[in-house]
Amino acid sequence: MTPQEIADLLQREGRGESAEDYDETIEPEYAAQRRTDLLAGVLETCKELRASDQAQLQVVAEKLGDGSRDEAWRLPYGDSGILTFFLEELAKEDITNKLKIHALRIVGNACADTNKNRALAVEERRLEAVIRQLSDESVVQFTIPVLYNVMVDYDPAQILASELEISSAMMKLLSSPNMPQFAGVILYFCRILALIVNRDSEIATAADDTVAVLLSVATSTPCKDDAEEFAALGTVALVYLAAERFQELAISQDQFGLLLDAFYHAHVGLDISRVDDPDVAAALKQLRLSMLSTLAELTSHGAFPAAYPSTSAAVQTVFAWLQSGDSSLQAAACLALGNLARSDDAATALVEQHAPQTALAKVLADPDVKDTQLLHAALAFLKNLAIPAHNKPALRRLLEPGCVPRIYGLDAQPQLQYGAVSLTRLLLAGCPDNVALFCKGSGQETAEGESNAAGTGGSVESLISLFDRTDTEPTKVEAARSVAAICRVLHSDAAAELLPGRGASDSESRAAFYARHDVGKPLAFLVTQEKWHSLRAEAWFVLALMSRSADGSRIIAAVLQQEAVSAQLTETITGEKTNGRVTDVVDEDEDESTTALSAAEGLGLQPQQADPKQKERIAAVERENALVMCTELLRNWSDEFKPLSRAFLEGLLKDGTELVVAHRNKESSTA
Numbered sequence: 001m002t003p004q005e006i007a008d009l010l011q012r013e014g015r016g017e018s019a020e021d022y023d024e025t026i027e028p029e030y031a032a033q034r035r036t037d038l039l040a041g042v043l044e045t046c047k048e049l050r051a052s053d054q055a056q057l058q059v060v061a062e063k064l065g066d067g068s069r070d071e072a073w074r075l076p077y078g079d080s081g082i083l084t085f086f087l088e089e090l091a092k093e094d095i096t097n098k099l100k101i102h103a104l105r106i107v108g109n110a111c112a113d114t115n116k117n118r119a120l121a122v123e124e125r126r127l128e129a130v131i132r133q134l135s136d137e138s139v140v141q142f143t144i145p146v147l148y149n150v151m152v153d154y155d156p157a158q159i160l161a162s163e164l165e166i167s168s169a170m171m172k173l174l175s176s177p178n179m180p181q182f183a184g185v186i187l188y189f190c191r192i193l194a195l196i197v198n199r200d201s202e203i204a205t206a207a208d209d210t211v212a213v214l215l216s217v218a219t220s221t222p223c224k225d226d227a228e229e230f231a232a233l234g235t236v237a238l239v240y241l242a243a244e245r246f247q248e249l250a251i252s253q254d255q256f257g258l259l260l261d262a263f264y265h266a267h268v269g270l271d272i273s274r275v276d277d278p279d280v281a282a283a284l285k286q287l288r289l290s291m292l293s294t295l296a297e298l299t300s301h302g303a304f305p306a307a308y309p310s311t312s313a314a315v316q317t318v319f320a321w322l323q324s325g326d327s328s329l330q331a332a333a334c335l336a337l338g339n340l341a342r343s344d345d346a347a348t349a350l351v352e353q354h355a356p357q358t359a360l361a362k363v364l365a366d367p368d369v370k371d372t373q374l375l376h377a378a379l380a381f382l383k384n385l386a387i388p389a390h391n392k393p394a395l396r397r398l399l400e401p402g403c404v405p406r407i408y409g410l411d412a413q414p415q416l417q418y419g420a421v422s423l424t425r426l427l428l429a430g431c432p433d434n435v436a437l438f439c440k441g442s443g444q445e446t447a448e449g450e451s452n453a454a455g456t457g458g459s460v461e462s463l464i465s466l467f468d469r470t471d472t473e474p475t476k477v478e479a480a481r482s483v484a485a486i487c488r489v490l491h492s493d494a495a496a497e498l499l500p501g502r503g504a505s506d507s508e509s510r511a512a513f514y515a516r517h518d519v520g521k522p523l524a525f526l527v528t529q530e531k532w533h534s535l536r537a538e539a540w541f542v543l544a545l546m547s548r549s550a551d552g553s554r555i556i557a558a559v560l561q562q563e564a565v566s567a568q569l570t571e572t573i574t575g576e577k578t579n580g581r582v583t584d585v586v587d588e589d590e591d592e593s594t595t596a597l598s599a600a601e602g603l604g605l606q607p608q609q610a611d612p613k614q615k616e617r618i619a620a621v622e623r624e625n626a627l628v629m630c631t632e633l634l635r636n637w638s639d640e641f642k643p644l645s646r647a648f649l650e651g652l653l654k655d656g657t658e659l660v661v662a663h664r665n666k667e668s669s670t671a
Contacts, residue, residue, distance in 0.1 A: 010067030068109035108146030379419035547632035
């Protein structure tokens with residue numbers, strides 16, 4: 001058959017319809033078989049020309065390539081052997097460029113949406129001949145779409161292609177200086193990679209530079225200026241980066257900077273509002289989210305700090321983002337640097353050498369900053385920085401009323417409130433200077449006798465107000481713990497210096513502070529909540545400290561008049577649940593009172609902090625702190641404490657002392 005006869009046959013016996021219009025169900029059952037039979041002569045001609053006239057074979061291949069666009073010929077091409085014939089031609093080393101192009105057209109069109117033909121391509125690993133064409137840059141624009149047609153929606157082809165290391169061949173092409181010649185099929189590159197990237201075999205065999213190549217192409221011209229191509233390249237690169245192997249490679253082979261470049265371009269270089277295609281815009285939005293997650297994963301990797309010290313160019317770039325004023329870059333910087341600050345040494349070094357808190361304080365203090373992601377990330381980063389005791393004084397500016405405390409009022413953002421109050425607790429814990437700053441302006445009297453916080457309230461008022469009104473339990477807990485942290489410092493350091501203008505002595509200063517601030521509710525909440533035993537123990541310790549002064553005892557006496565608190569005190573000391581009444585009016589035996597107090601004092605108990613790691617000791621420490629508290633309340637007893645019953649405290653003191661003695665004797669006998 002001549003090439004023209006073949007062309008006439010294909011046109012006459014085909015449907016002449018596009019894939020979208022063709023419907024094989026309206027054709028007679030024998031139609032496909034008839035076309036297959038008609039192609040027998042065509043195949044014979046091809047075989048003859050293979051041996052005698054390569055030039056004519058090229059012409060026939062062109063006619064068959066044209067005919068393959070008619071979907072009606074897809075199955076017949078496979079069933080007749082035409083497809084296999086040209087797959088075999090592609091396997092030859094000496095195939096001409098023209099024949100190669102038309103053979104690829106035949107394979108690509110015949111396999112489109114046709115699994116039976118795709119199976120022929122996979123059979124005997126014939127697909128390898130197609131993949132081999134990737135080494136010929138002159139036909140890449142044909143080869144890549146053909147491979148996609150064979151692989152899409154067909155697992156066997158995807159598995160084989162991955163085993164044949166198709167991605168490595170594609171990385172060589174994307175790294176080629178001639179890459180602009182086939183930039184038009186970049187999206188097909190990405191689609192093929194997306195088909196195989198989630199396979200274990202692909203992750204194991206893909207080239208080490210896969211991520212680096214993809215990100216380099218994405219951030220270079222022309223792809224960086226095409227939102228769809230950039231999103232496609234970036235998305236598939238991040239899927240590779242989700243694998244541990246590629247995370248390790250990214251860190252060890254200095255690829256983190258490429259991710260930063262891509263992240264920057266995704267947020268600063270491309271404006272989603274100017275992307276017309278809604279699917280592309282959605283893909284770009286998703287890419288931004290995925291990039292942030294990947295950034296977090298890499299910077300939290302155990303190998304990252306050693307590979308990227310704070311002086312490295314990449315980390316310096318992240319520090320620059322913190323100062324950039326771009327909320328997306330700042331949020332990413334907070335996330336990355338927060339991961340680098342997870343050890344005390346690292347957090348201390350960051351604060352001493354780079355002072356990131358300066359930029360973050362500006363962010364938190366700016367009411368125009370509405371980006372909740374940024375605010376949340378900033379608070380999380382600062383929490384890591386606030387853990388080392390050495391850092392707390394350097395972070396004190398954060399406690400100024402217009403900074404972290406202003407976030408207490410953002411009731412529409414409960415997660416931000418939680419982050420703010422949690423950071424507050426960390427900054428206050430064990431840091432007298434920070435407590436002094438936080439309490440400044442919270443109701444102390446000026447020289448003229450006027451309250452500095454009149455009409456507006458200070459930070460302590462705002463904190464307690466948040467405790468009172470929030471329905472979010474974690475926030476309530478952190479607010480209560482913050483109050484406890486303040487009380488602990490006020491009863492451990494010179495309160496008169498920490499609370500200037502409130503009194504001449506420590507006790508007077510604290511009394512004035514407590515007169516304005518209802519610390520009793522938060523403290524009562526901590527000792528009565530049942531979810532966190534260690535927090536309850538922490539609260540008893542603070543109450544034991546407070547009880548050693550008259551001003552603290554007055555607060556505790558009021559708190560103990562709450563039935564839930566007195567019941568918890570009874571259980572803490574005796575181990576028994578009871579509804580003991582704390583306001584009984586009884587004739588008190590002074591001798592018994594003295595005896596109980598003397599016995600308790602003889603134990604030499606002092607306030608002590610429970611170690612959360614020693615869970616078996618928490619109950620014993622709680623009991624001893626509660627006994628210290630009862631002892632000090634009796635020492636400081638005043639009619640102001642009524643209607644709290646002194647007899648109630650003495651009874652607990654007597655029972656608790658006996659239990660402590662018994663416990664100590666038991667420990668001595670088993671030692």
